[in-house]
Amino acid sequence: MEGELITTLQKRGFVFQSYQIYGGLSGFFDLGPLGVKLKNNLIDSFRDFFLKDENLKIYEIESRLLVPEILLKASGHLNGFFDPIVECKSCKSVFRADHLIEEELGIFVEGKTIEEINNIIKEKNLKCKCGGEFSDVKIFKLLFESKLGVKQENVYLRPETAQNIFVNFLNIVNSMRVNLPFGIMQIGYSFRNEISPRQFLIRLREFTQIEIEFFFNPEKTYEQFNTILKNKIPVYTREEQEKKSNKVEIFTIEELIDQKILPNNIFGYFLVREFEFYKFIGIPENSLRFRHLLKEETPFYSKGNLDLEIKFDFGWKEVVGNAYRSDYDLKQHSKFSNKEIFIVEEGKKIVPHVIEPSFGIERTLYAIFQHSFKKDNREWYFFKFKPRIAPIKVSIFPLVKKDGLDEVAKKIYKDLKNYFDCIYEEKDSIGKRYARADEIGIPFAITIDYQTLEDNTVTIRNRDNSQQFRVKIEELKSTLQKLLLS
Numbered sequence: 001m002e003g004e005l006i007t008t009l010q011k012r013g014f015v016f017q018s019y020q021i022y023g024g025l026s027g028f029f030d031l032g033p034l035g036v037k038l039k040n041n042l043i044d045s046f047r048d049f050f051l052k053d054e055n056l057k058i059y060e061i062e063s064r065l066l067v068p069e070i071l072l073k074a075s076g077h078l079n080g081f082f083d084p085i086v087e088c089k090s091c092k093s094v095f096r097a098d099h100l101i102e103e104e105l106g107i108f109v110e111g112k113t114i115e116e117i118n119n120i121i122k123e124k125n126l127k128c129k130c131g132g133e134f135s136d137v138k139i140f141k142l143l144f145e146s147k148l149g150v151k152q153e154n155v156y157l158r159p160e161t162a163q164n165i166f167v168n169f170l171n172i173v174n175s176m177r178v179n180l181p182f183g184i185m186q187i188g189y190s191f192r193n194e195i196s197p198r199q200f201l202i203r204l205r206e207f208t209q210i211e212i213e214f215f216f217n218p219e220k221t222y223e224q225f226n227t228i229l230k231n232k233i234p235v236y237t238r239e240e241q242e243k244k245s246n247k248v249e250i251f252t253i254e255e256l257i258d259q260k261i262l263p264n265n266i267f268g269y270f271l272v273r274e275f276e277f278y279k280f281i282g283i284p285e286n287s288l289r290f291r292h293l294l295k296e297e298t299p300f301y302s303k304g305n306l307d308l309e310i311k312f313d314f315g316w317k318e319v320v321g322n323a324y325r326s327d328y329d330l331k332q333h334s335k336f337s338n339k340e341i342f343i344v345e346e347g348k349k350i351v352p353h354v355i356e357p358s359f360g361i362e363r364t365l366y367a368i369f370q371h372s373f374k375k376d377n378r379e380w381y382f383f384k385f386k387p388r389i390a391p392i393k394v395s396i397f398p399l400v401k402k403d404g405l406d407e408v409a410k411k412i413y414k415d416l417k418n419y420f421d422c423i424y425e426e427k428d429s430i431g432k433r434y435a436r437a438d439e440i441g442i443p444f445a446i447t448i449d450y451q452t453l454e455d456n457t458v459t460i461r462n463r464d465n466s467q468q469f470r471v472k473i474e475e476l477k478s479t480l481q482k483l484l485l486s
């Protein structure tokens with residue numbers, strides 16, 4: 001299935017390996033025409049979900065990919081953003097030491113120091129597959145570095161979009177007349193020099209993030225977020241992880257706050273909205289869970305971390321990281337820039353706290369691809385994309401290319417393409433055209449047949465059940481508009 005999926009994505013213009021004609025570059029993928037449309041639709045529905053939410057008041061910004069060294073000193077990335085690696089002394093292969101220990105020994109080393117990781121390898125006498133001994137553990141920096149201008153100052157490709165948000169905090173406060181609570185969001189590329197890119201779109205060296213920093217006064221309670229206290233979400237607790245069971249339990253947000261798994265109702269609000277969003281874009285409920293990060297995985301400044309994980313063919317994987325980062329980042333940037341960063345509330349200067357959901361777009365696309373890829377009763381593969389995100393919404397087919405059916409069909413196409421992404425096709429049998437449209441996940445097909453010439457009606461065929469119903473041509477646009485909302 002996985003092989004078929006990747007072949008179809010390439011064959012039908014969704015995803016291509018980057019620089020393929022030169023043999024490809026590991027950890028980079030390009031989007032083809034249908035991939036771009038799907039990504040844009042995904043981002044549009046994300047904006048509908050989060051930016052139009054009255055309770056959230058989120059402002060979107062766009063900032064730069066190159067960042068100066070001082071920003072990464074302040075954020076801690078310059079010295080702290082690395083992976084531990086080991087080299088086999090005999091075959092010279094390089095491995096991520098933490099992954100090696102997890103995979104070979106089943107020991108979880110997140111949060112352990114380089115020395116501790118080194119000791120585990122020595123004590124357990126871990127050897128390379130070729131039988132060779134490993135070198136001492138070294139650090140490998142994940143930042144891509146470059147030089148700026150004639151002065152050759154150090155600059156870096158940003159490893160996340162979040163820091164550019166913190167350094168724009170004062171700009172938003174001063175230009176947008178905001179009150180707490182409010183959020184700043186950014187959609188854009190991030191870069192990490194991953195040692196072993198793998199699993200297709202899962203671990204990339206260049207990827208798209210959507211990050212929201214949601215600022216609030218920690219001394220206040222915000223009633224508007226209480227509407228979700230009784231909502232239920234699936235949680236993979238620390239206890240179950242320690243038992244190495246896969247059991248997921250359902251909790252209300254209220255219970256999670258009582259048990260101190262969630263720091264407050266704002267955090268709960270985001271988890272509920274994320275859960276709704278991922279269901280809306282087509283991920284089944286039983287393939288979604290929130291993993292409470294273990295103590296050792298949680299940074300010292302964090303007051304709560306839960307990842308939204310999705311079940312893929314190869315297992316569960318983080319797709320959204322959620323963290324309560326307190327006032328850590330604003331204070332760090334204040335210290336390194338020598339500028340006071342605050343917002344005035346009721347005459348008092350406040351450094352707000354922040355909750356950060358961080359979405360990975362390529363991982364989300366991959367989840368959509370995997371969960372929408374189905375076989376029909378003729379054993380043909382097709383994408384069951386939700387109409388709202390499907391790259392092409394409607395296909396328009398004359399039953400045959402004669403007797404004026406094609407003329408009517410072309411006229412309908414000319415009109416509808418002003419409103420929806422449509423395609424017109426007249427070649428091959430109608431069955432073949434339906435199959436091609438299904439394969440790229442077009443949710444609705446309009447067919448113009450002989451009855452159209454008599455009563456001005458056409459058929460709309462639903463991709464998911466092949467059922468058809470007739471609609472008057474003048475009602476096509478409004479009918480489709482309704483159908484495409486889901």
Ligand code: AMP
Pocket residue numbers: 160192194201202203204205207209318319320321358359360361362363
């Ligand atoms: P992080 O800042 O590591 O918590 O990452 C936030 C989100 O970005 C993750 O949940 C992923 O969805 C995505 N992400 C992080 N690293 C990568 C990567 N190497 N390739 C693709 N997506 C990534």
